[in-house]
Amino acid sequence: MLMLSVVIVFLFFTLLGMPLYFSFGLAASFACLAGNLPLEIIAQRLLIGMDSFVLLAIPGFVLVGNIMSQGGISRRIVDFCNSLIGHFKGGLSMVTVLTGMVMGGISGSAIADTAAVGTVLIPSMEENNYPKGFSSAIVGTAGPLGNIIPPSIPMIVYSMTAGLGVFELFLAGYIPGVMIGFSLMVLCYFISKRKGYGPPSTFRFSWNRLILTFKRSILAILTPLIIVGGIVGGVFTATEAAMIGVVYSLIVAIFVYKEITWSQLPRILLESAKMTGKLVIIIAAASVFSYISIMEGVPELLKDFILGISSNKYVILLILNLILLLTGLIIDILVATIILVPILIPLQYAMGINPLHIAMIFVLNMSIGLLTPPVGYSLFVSAEIAKIPMEETAFNAIPIVLTMIGILFLINIFPQLSLFVPSLVR
Amino acid sequence: QAVKEIKVATVALPETLLYQCLVKWQSVLAERSGGELKVKILGRGVMGGDREMIEACRLGTLDTAVVSGSVLSPIVPQFIMISLPYLFNNHDEANAFLDGPVGQKLFEMLEPTDLVGLGWATWSFRGIWNNVRPITKPEDLKGLKLRCLETPLDMSITTHMGAIGTPMAWSEALLGLRQGTVDGITTTYGLGYPLKLYEIAKYATRTKHYYESAPLIMSKKLFDKFSPKEQKIIKESGAEALLWARKEQAQFDDKSKALLEEKGVKVNSLTPKAFAAFRELTKDVYVQFRFKVGPEFMDEALAFIESLRKK
Amino acid sequence: MIKRTLDTIELAIKVICRVFIVVIVAILFYAVVMRYVFHRPPSWSIELGRFLFIWMVIFTAVLVTREQSHMQITFLVNLLPKRLRFLWLTFSRVLMLGFCWLMIQQGLVIYPIVASAASPCLGISMGWWYLSIPVGGLLMGVYILETIVKSIIDHVKMNSSEEKCIC
Ligand code: NA
Ligand code: NA
Numbered sequence: 011m012l013m014l015s016v017v018i019v020f021l022f023f024t025l026l027g028m029p030l031y032f033s034f035g036l037a038a039s040f041a042c043l044a045g046n047l048p049l050e051i052i053a054q055r056l057l058i059g060m061d062s063f064v065l066l067a068i069p070g071f072v073l074v075g076n077i078m079s080q081g082g083i084s085r086r087i088v089d090f091c092n093s094l095i096g097h098f099k100g101g102l103s104m105v106t107v108l109t110g111m112v113m114g115g116i117s118g119s120a121i122a123d124t125a126a127v128g129t130v131l132i133p134s135m136e137e138n139n140y141p142k143g144f145s146s147a148i149v150g151t152a153g154p155l156g157n158i159i160p161p162s163i164p165m166i167v168y169s170m171t172a173g174l175g176v177f178e179l180f181l182a183g184y185i186p187g188v189m190i191g192f193s194l195m196v197l198c199y200f201i202s203k204r205k206g207y208g209p210p211s212t213f214r215f216s217w218n219r220l221i222l223t224f225k226r227s228i229l230a231i232l233t234p235l236i237i238v239g240g241i242v243g244g245v246f247t248a249t250e251a252a253m254i255g256v257v258y259s260l261i262v263a264i265f266v267y268k269e270i271t272w273s274q275l276p277r278i279l280l281e282s283a284k285m286t287g288k289l290v291i292i293i294a295a296a297s298v299f300s301y302i303s304i305m306e307g308v309p310e311l312l313k314d315f316i317l318g319i320s321s322n323k324y325v326i327l328l329i330l331n332l333i334l335l336l337t338g339l340i341i342d343i344l345v346a347t348i349i350l351v352p353i354l355i356p357l358q359y360a361m362g363i364n365p366l367h368i369a370m371i372f373v374l375n376m377s378i379g380l381l382t383p384p385v386g387y388s389l390f391v392s393a394e395i396a397k398i399p400m401e402e403t404a405f406n407a408i409p410i411v412l413t414m415i416g417i418l419f420l421i422n423i424f425p426q427l428s429l430f431v432p433s434l435v436r
Numbered sequence: 437q438a439v440k441e442i443k444v445a446t447v448a449l450p451e452t453l454l455y456q457c458l459v460k461w462q463s464v465l466a467e468r469s470g471g472e473l474k475v476k477i478l479g480r481g482v483m484g485g486d487r488e489m490i491e492a493c494r495l496g497t498l499d500t501a502v503v504s505g506s507v508l509s510p511i512v513p514q515f516i517m518i519s520l521p522y523l524f525n526n527h528d529e530a531n532a533f534l535d536g537p538v539g540q541k542l543f544e545m546l547e548p549t550d551l552v553g554l555g556w557a558t559w560s561f562r563g564i565w566n567n568v569r570p571i572t573k574p575e576d577l578k579g580l581k582l583r584c585l586e587t588p589l590d591m592s593i594t595t596h597m598g599a600i601g602t603p604m605a606w607s608e609a610l611l612g613l614r615q616g617t618v619d620g621i622t623t624t625y626g627l628g629y630p631l632k633l634y635e636i637a638k639y640a641t642r643t644k645h646y647y648e649s650a651p652l653i654m655s656k657k658l659f660d661k662f663s664p665k666e667q668k669i670i671k672e673s674g675a676e677a678l679l680w681a682r683k684e685q686a687q688f689d690d691k692s693k694a695l696l697e698e699k700g701v702k703v704n705s706l707t708p709k710a711f712a713a714f715r716e717l718t719k720d721v722y723v724q725f726r727f728k729v730g731p732e733f734m735d736e737a738l739a740f741i742e743s744l745r746k747k
Numbered sequence: 748m749i750k751r752t753l754d755t756i757e758l759a760i761k762v763i764c765r766v767f768i769v770v771i772v773a774i775l776f777y778a779v780v781m782r783y784v785f786h787r788p789p790s791w792s793i794e795l796g797r798f799l800f801i802w803m804v805i806f807t808a809v810l811v812t813r814e815q816s817h818m819q820i821t822f823l824v825n826l827l828p829k830r831l832r833f834l835w836l837t838f839s840r841v842l843m844l845g846f847c848w849l850m851i852q853q854g855l856v857i858y859p860i861v862a863s864a865a866s867p868c869l870g871i872s873m874g875w876w877y878l879s880i881p882v883g884g885l886l887m888g889v890y891i892l893e894t895i896v897k898s899i900i901d902h903v904k905m906n907s908s909e910e911k912c913i914c
Contacts, residue, residue, distance in 0.1 A: 027824030028839045029817030031808065035846040051497045053853035053880045054861075058488050060801050061876070063605035063793055066775065069768050069800070173481060175611045244616030246779045247608040253775040276765055283764040287807025288818055294804070304482050305443065342818070352482055385820055400822070435615070491873075494860055510864040510873075550860070581786070587867040591790050602788045603868070617782075 013308055016041040020299070021340070025384075030345065034295035041302045052298055059297030059348075060290055063249055064170040069286040070252025071118025071161050074259050076282050078117060078230070079126035081263025081270045086227035087112050088130050093223045095195075097215040100202020102138050103148045104195045106131045110152030111191040114159035115234040116259075118166070118252070119285070120343075120380060123156035124149060124388045128395040138209045144201070146396035147381075147406035151194055153388030154377035154414065157343065159187035161237060161252070164343045164373055167293060171351040174365055176248040177241050181432040182366045186374060189427070190417050197413050229262045242435055289344060296348035304352055313356045326361060327422050330354075331375060335415075338379020342387065346376050363425075370421055370428040378414050381407045440662075441474045442670075444500040444652070445483035445492075451630035453688060454502060454650055455479050457557050457681030461652075464673040473666065494550045496657035502557055505649035506589060512545045513728045517737050518649045520725065521593045521718035522711070524741070527686035530558070530647050532744050535679070538737050543651075552659040554652040554674035557681045559624035560689055561644040565637035566620025567613070570704045572641075574598045574713055583609045583621040589725065593645060594622060596718045613637060624648045625689050634699035642689075642705040645714060652678055753893060756886070757813060760806045767803040771796050794868040801876060805883035813890040833902050840895050847891065850884025 020037035024030060035052070042049050078084050091108040095101055106127060113123050128149040135145035157164050160180030169176040202208050224231075236258055237251045246254055263270040270278070303309075316329055337346055351372065358368045380388040383404045393403040421427050444461075448454040455477070462475040483489055483498060486507040492498035494511075508515040517523075517538075524530040533539060534556040543553030564571055568580055577598035584590040586603040594601035602618050612618045614636040623633070628640060652674050659667060693703045706714070726734055778792035811817050824832060854877065862874025 023839065023842075025820060025823050026835065026839070027819055027821050028843070029812075029819040031817055032839075032843040032846055035849075036842055039846060039849055048495070048497050049849065049853050050495045050857050052849055053857050053877070054488075054491060054495055054497055056850070056880055057801065057877055058484055060804050061797055062607075063797060064607050066771065066796050066800050069771060069803070070775075073768070073772070170607065173607070176607075177611050177615075241611075242615060244612070245783055247604065247612055247617060249605075249608065250775050250779045253772045254779065256772050257776055279765045279768050280761055283768045283803055284807045284811055284816075286768075287764075287804045288811055288816070290804045291808040291811075292818055301483070304478065307476075309482075355480070355482075384822070487867075491861055491864075495857055507867075510867055549863070579786070581782070581788070585867075586790065586793055588790075600786055600788070601790070602782060603790050603793055605793060 012041065012045045013303055013306055015044070016299075016302075025340070030292045030342075031295045034292065034299050034345075038295070038298040038302060041299075041306075045302070045306065047302065047305070051301060055298040055301045056294045059294035062170050064166055064176060065290060065293070067118070067161075067166050067176075067249040067252040068163055068289060069282060070249070070256050071163055071166075072122065072285045072289075073278070073282040074233075074252065074255040075117030075119045075122035075126065076278050076285075077256070077259045077263050077270065078113070079122065079129070080274070080278060081259065082267045083116075083227075083230040083259065083263060084109070084113055084126045085130055086223070086267075087230055088127075090220075090223040090227040090231065093216070093219040097213050098199060100198050100208050101213065102131070102135050102208060103140060103145065103198040103202055106135070106145070106148045107151055107155070107191055107194045107198060110149075110155040111159060111187065112231065113152060114156035114162075114187065116161075116230070116237075116255070117156060118161040118163045120153035120156045120164075120377070121387050121391055122285070123152040124391045125395070127152040128392050132392075132396050140202075140207045142396045142398050143402040143406040144205075144207060146392040146398060146403040147410060148194075148198060149395070150381050150386075150388040150392040150403060150407060151190075151410055153380040153391075155187060155191060157373060157377040157380070158183045158190065160184070160234075161248075161255075162373070163289070164347060164376070165369075166248070167344055167347045168351060168369055168373065171347055172355060172365060172369065174369060178366055178432045179369055180238070180241075180248070181435065182370050182428045183373070184431050185427050186370055186417065186421050189420070190414055193413050193417060194410060197409060201409065229266060230259075233258060292342075292345060293348055296345045300349050300352055303349070309353045309356045312353050313360055316357060317360060323361060323363070326357075327363075327371070330357075331371065331418065331422065334372060334375035335378065338376045339382050340385050341379070342385065343373070343376035343379065346379075347372070364429060366432060367425045367428050371418070374414070374418050374421055378411055378418070381411055381414075439472055439474050440666075441476055442499050442654075442658075443476045443478060444502070445478040445489050445498055446502045447481035447485060447489075448479055448502070449630055450479055452627065453681050453685050454557055454559065456684075457677050458502065460680055461674055461677035464677050465670065468669045468673050469666070473669065490551070490653070493653055493655040496550075496655050498655065499658050500554070500652065500654045502650050502652050504559060505556075505651055506585075506587070508546070508651070508653075509587075509589070511549045512542070514542055514545055514730060514733050516589055516725055516729050517734060518542075519589060519646045520729075521596070521646050521721050522644075522715035524561075524647050525745075527558075527560075527682065527689070529741060529744055530649075531679075531682055533737075533741060534649060534682075536740060538740050541733075546653065547656065550656040552654045552656050554654055554671055555676075555678035557650040557652060557678040558685050559627065559648040559650050560685050561642070561647050562622050562624050563628070563645075564620055564622050564641045564643050565613070565628065565633050565639070566641075567616070567636075567638050568619050570639045570641060570702055571643060572704060572706070573710045574717055580619045581617075583612060583618040589721075590622070592721050592724060593718055596721055597643075597645060597714055598717065610636060625685075625692060629692050629695055634696055634701045638702060640696055640701050640703045642693075642703070643714065644706070644711075645718070753813075753889070756889075757810065760810055760886075764803055764806050764810070767799045767806075771799050771803070774799075791869055794866055794871075798866070798869075798871060798876060801879050805879040806886075808883060809886040809890065812887045813893070815894065833898065837895060837898065840891055840898075843891050844888055844895075847884040847888030851881040851888070854878070854881030854884060 023033035091105045165179045393400040458477045486503040489501035506519040580599045581602045582599040583604045584594045584601045591601040782788040861877045864873045
């Protein structure tokens with residue numbers, strides 16, 4: 011009962027525009043006062059919520075994302091994707107999805123991915139006869155794709171919260187990520203064909219252009235190999251991989267592509283530090299909240315509640331997915347991870363579901379939330395770049411969200427889709 | 437009278453004996469207090485790591501926790517003593533030590549830091565798990581990167597034994613071992629089986645290079661709120677449950693060789709000669725930490741063990 | 748004068764944040780090289796990285812507070828009529844100030860207790876780690892106060908200019 015009123019306090023202030031850090035903090039303070047808990051919890055847990063070696067990967071992966079988009083790396087990836095599939099009907103929209111996939115394989119931040127893909131592709135889709143609503147919705151898929159295809163900041167935070175290996179979680183994302191990417195491309199093809207989006211086909215496939223753009227972008231496209239290969243080969247840990255990625259992409263952007271000058275660097279550093287701070291300070295505040303809910307026994311309550319409804323695994327999964335999808339409407343993935351994952355752990359053990367499988371279900375559900383109103387950061391960023399109302403983007407995102415839910419269904423039913431790749435490196 | 441609930445936190449998984457002993461404490465305490473005192477266990481590290489739990493108990497934001505004894509050393513340096521290399525030959529010596537005057541003294545030293553020691557459990561002795569070769573003598577460790585804790589003590593012991601001490605966060609250590617970022621990890625025997633280390637390491641060696649105690653500590657703020665009678669019940673039941681766990685752990689250590697070999701791990705123990713060789717190599721660690729622990733306290737502790745061995 | 752001081756503090760924090768993020772990347776990169784190439788892993792890298800990271804997060808949170816670019820949901824509050832929105836925002840900023848005060852107060856309450864322990868590897872007193880909470884609370888509080896004052900001044904100005912128009 012206490013926690014319920016605390017959640018209401020939190021939602022009230024959050025929806026009415028208070029920064030999440032403070033609405034969490036206030037809700038937690040309220041919980042301490044009303045629940046007769048020591049207020050020292052706030053100061054102590056705020057610090058502990060930030061103090062983790064795993065979280066150190068965040069500034070690294072954010073930096074990689076920013077260096078890529080400002081160092082001409084993402085533009086080269088767009089060119090390559092374009093020469094690969096740009097000649098199909100609705101080609102440019104498919105290119106957008108593919109770029110989101112490739113970018114997602116390099117950067118760890120969904121918002122940075124959406125922004126990077128959007129700034130390049132929304133203007134060029136507009137030139138090529140795609141309506142803004144449609145193109146901004148497609149650009150928005152870069153966010154979820156970036157979360158699901160590793161490296162991924164939400165997966166890092168998840169692993170920290172659930173005590174899973176980051177790397178296993180990373181590997182689990184490949185098949186679901188590729189499935190979503192390809193089904194979205196098929197969706198783009200059919201929508202463009204039916205509605206006549208895109209220019210009359212003048213753009214033809216050319217091997218020469220493909221080879222040329224591949225050569226120009228190879229150093230960028232290789233980045234995931236270095237990051238993931240280095241972890242598989244035992245050269246570095248997941249957190250360290252982020253730093254290797256920074257050093258590598260900086261070298262490429264400064265010395266090879268020559269698109270970042272030393273004088274631009276301070277700005278990129280500050281932007282990345284701020285982006286990191288924005289994310290982590292909320293994680294810290296959410297961890298105060300989560301500590302209190304664990305002390306108050308919320309995880310057991312939820313477990314008993316759900317197991318009380320049914321003991322059938324699929325019914326429970328269905329309930330779980332519904333809860334997560336609804337949460338994803340209003341709550342951001344990182345916050346949801348800190349708060350919900352500890353609550354889900356007892357349930358996961360009681361049901362005997364593989365922790366990696368649950369993790370993928372969780373990340374997928376919450377990533378869909380990036381594209382759903384009222385709160386979806388990919389939606390916000392994308393609509394802002396396209397300069398259209400968020401509702402218009404959201405409306406166009408409906409078929410996309412439905413496609414993703416379809417894949418989500420498959421991921422739920424077939425655990426192997428999540429578990430196969432991690433099992434390969436055993 | 438209303439039921440009072442004591443929340444006890446641990447990083448241990450339910451499969452470990454350390455967690456089991458809390459379950460035992462739960463039932464013993466409920467029985468002794470006629471159901472008036474209840475224990476609620478928060479396992480799997482949901483309340484944070486050892487250092488965070490110790491802080492929380494001191495601040496009164498957490499009731500009770502079982503932590504690694506060596507993690508208490510930043511606030512009471514004398515706790516390093518228990519974890520000095522090759523201090524104990526076996527569980528009997530360790531038990532006598534913890535239940536004797538020195539163990540008592542360590543708990544007394546906790547009181548000024550707002551903590552009350554209720555009893556001693558154990559993570560058992562440390563061993564080495566690796567993927568390169570069985571460790572039968574100090575030379576076998578040469579060139580091996582062993583993950584160790586980010587503490588000077590663990591670093592020093594690992595290095596003195598002859599390996600390359602490689603600090604790594606625990607969250608990355610298991611993956612690091614699997615992928616070869618490190619060649620091996622040192623961990624206590626209590627953990628090897630429940631953590632399924634047999635899936636990622638080929639060789640397990642019972643180097644027994646030091647003992648990791650696991651005291652049950654309670655926030656003094658909370659402890660002072662109980663009546664003297666309740667305090668007595670809490671302490672007695674805690675000590676009893678934890679002693680049970682220590683005895684079980686000794687038996688489990690003996691059994692685990694067969695269990696692990698069944699899973700395909702090559703398990704070996706040190707010969708008395710190798711044991712003595714490692715003990716000799718790590719003698720310097722005593723010198724290194726002598727002033728941190730306090731020369732008087734160290735001599736007293738060493739004399740106590742000496743007297744045990746004479747008996 | 749006050750504005751100049753606040754600007755200077757902000758500038759200093761920006762420099763610190765840039766330096767810290769570079770040092771964090773450099774330390775962890777160095778650790779990989781030392782371990783993988785030279786087989787001599789440093790013992791201090793993880794702890795120093797965490798220490799700098801905590802302070803960097805707190806400092807950037809201060810910057811973000813001044814810029815008012817924290818993660819937040821603004822579209823509902825933007826629907827409110829101007830006057831009501833001003834009142835509500837001022838009210839919620841005062842509450843935010845209250846939370847900053849809690850950070851300072853509780854941070855100082857726990858300070859003496861945590862400061863008696865040192866970090867295991869570098870031996871930095873845990874006080875230096877936990878100090879980030881009250882310091883962060885203080886700086887965020889200062890900038891929130893600035894925002895409140897500014898918004899009140901703007902509001903008054905806007906109202907008086909509107910009245911003039913009506914005249
Ligand atoms: Na990604
Ligand atoms: Na949403």
